Amino acid sequence: MGPGRESATIERVADRAGVSSKTVSRVINNERSVRAETRTRVLEAIKQLDYQPNLNARGLAGDRSFLVGLFYDKPGDYLSEFQTGAVQRCREAGLHLMVEPLEVASADIARDVSALIRQLRLEGVILVPPLSDHALVRDTLAAAAIPAVHIAPLHAPADSPSVDTDDRAAARKLTAQLIGHGHRRIAFMLGRPDHRATEQRYRGFADVMHAHGLAIDPRLVQTGNFEFTDGLECARRLLETPPRPTAIFASNDDMAAAAVSVGRQMGLALPQQLSIVGFDDAPVATMIWPQLSTVRQPVRAIARIAADLIIQHRPHQHGWPRPVPRPRLDLELVLRGSIAPPAAAL
Amino acid sequence: MGPGRESATIERVADRAGVSSKTVSRVINNERSVRAETRTRVLEAIKQLDYQPNLNARGLAGDRSFLVGLFYDKPGDYLSEFQTGAVQRCREAGLHLMVEPLEVASADIARDVSALIRQLRLEGVILVPPLSDHALVRDTLAAAAIPAVHIAPLHAPADSPSVDTDDRAAARKLTAQLIGHGHRRIAFMLGRPDHRATEQRYRGFADVMHAHGLAIDPRLVQTGNFEFTDGLECARRLLETPPRPTAIFASNDDMAAAAVSVGRQMGLALPQQLSIVGFDDAPVATMIWPQLSTVRQPVRAIARIAADLIIQHRPHQHGWPRPVPRPRLDLELVLRGSIAPPAAAL
């Protein structure tokens, strides 16, 4: 009820409840050996005084920090979705998320990481690609014995958990859609080579092409680095390669959007003369016309799981359970208007 | 050189430098009264031991936290740009940014805010719209005497700084472009009513329309809430209103993209039969065809300034300087392919 005039301390709560501060501490930390009646009394006092424990003090005394780090390289929609999911899960566990940009290309990235974890005493760190494969960052974290969760790493570290999605299976399904509509000559736009997704998505594509006995023209496989602008260039090359492909599988929606843009500039009727699919179900997928058929990324769910892994780890202290957890999520196709039978096949 | 095996403490540094821990503290906090020679010696010891001060301890002892909060409602590209700018500036000052989502609609938002600022002891908070106008949040912050910087608030709080952009002037310039190309019948898509930008952008539009003696058909002013999906609906209504407008001024790029999408679905040639302009220079502005003429938002710069305001405030302790700082940034037009003379005027 009454708002604490000065922020109440644990002592004040203890007095009001008629117990020692240590008992209040026990209640706050949800320790078992507190009589139910005592607990109630303490809780009541906490509520009445509107007491909020001081995390600095808790941290200093208990050698904790209540902080989880989320390290990223490139801001954007993915990141902001991810952090929203991670924060949600962290809050439930009474933790807070420090979102820290790190330049992969920076020379003193190791120093930055080291400073972060030692000053803030992070209890765990989540690494999103391409940081999840950065050797220096990994080693620094390992040396400091900070629990780290790697999102979709190219090479899963032996003693650190990772969270993955089954991009390959999804890419298979999406490719099957294209082939099912009658496409035979399909181009592929690769993502950044330092992302696991790049490899997996291409493999899924290749799997199905081969299964159908379809050749992959090497000239029709180009790298767009997951970037719209690179995708523009890439799409141009692809569409200038005769005979023109009737469909393009872009490894993400930004590049798919670039393909749409180039296709339109070249005067092609979309999707009749050119089918295009993307990956991620990014916002742009529905903001262009035709809307992209793509694969939904459950970004928030991934983030939640990653945060959860850190949270679950804390009590154990002694490394990760064996085998190291490596959850893998299934992906879901989102079919929209960007696929049509190839004009020639009509 | 040698990496500290166990994280070094201030005492260890003091021993090595042959001074007291207090002197080391002085060096860390960059206090003046330390002899240059002593300072050098201490810094040397710090480097040799690779010492990193414990922020928990610093915070507890000095009643600080080295934490600045960034409160937001909706994740997205804007947010992630903003936080990148804010983090950069904070780092330079040795502060860290806690990015915290807050639900504007939530009933216990005040409780959430209160818990955050009291547990973490935030040294300052940055509020992005629409949080910058949330009365409860504002009051809670004020009651706790936390310095808060409001980004583009509808109503600038009397004793809190705000950072603004001159949306009105930019909207004028953009409208002038449309009219300069020969457009007379121009529709307008409004944003969310709880954003200052919504009002300012419309006013700028109206200013120029009136200055040219052009009427604003009330049926051609619709609300799209800054959302792509609402924008779709909105654009449909606008384009079905006879006589059809030859141009649409959307208050942001997402809605402009929606207008492009609808225009295309209706079979209009863009930009010949319909010119469209947006606002913000969001990623989507260049990812659709035709690319949007729009207004660049210097989001990172705004974020930097906001962080800087907090940083500058700290030493003073006794409120903000008078008058309360209210920096306002100018905006820059970005002209791309989405404007053409109206077909009829050709």
Next chain:
DNA sequence: CACGCGATTGACAGCGCTGACACATCCTTT
């Protein structure tokens, strides 16, 4: 009824740092 054991609770030190204040130096000034 003394004893033992688990469940509960409290006393106390101390986490790593900084604020307040005391002390020591080294100049100036008259």
Next chain:
DNA sequence: AAAGGATGTGTCAGCGCTGTCAATCGCGTG
């Protein structure tokens, strides 16, 4: 040469909490 004023440095307590360990309580057992 003594007093006054900067400047530089150290001592010590304590920030608000938790770990450790000891004390106390409740109660079944022999």
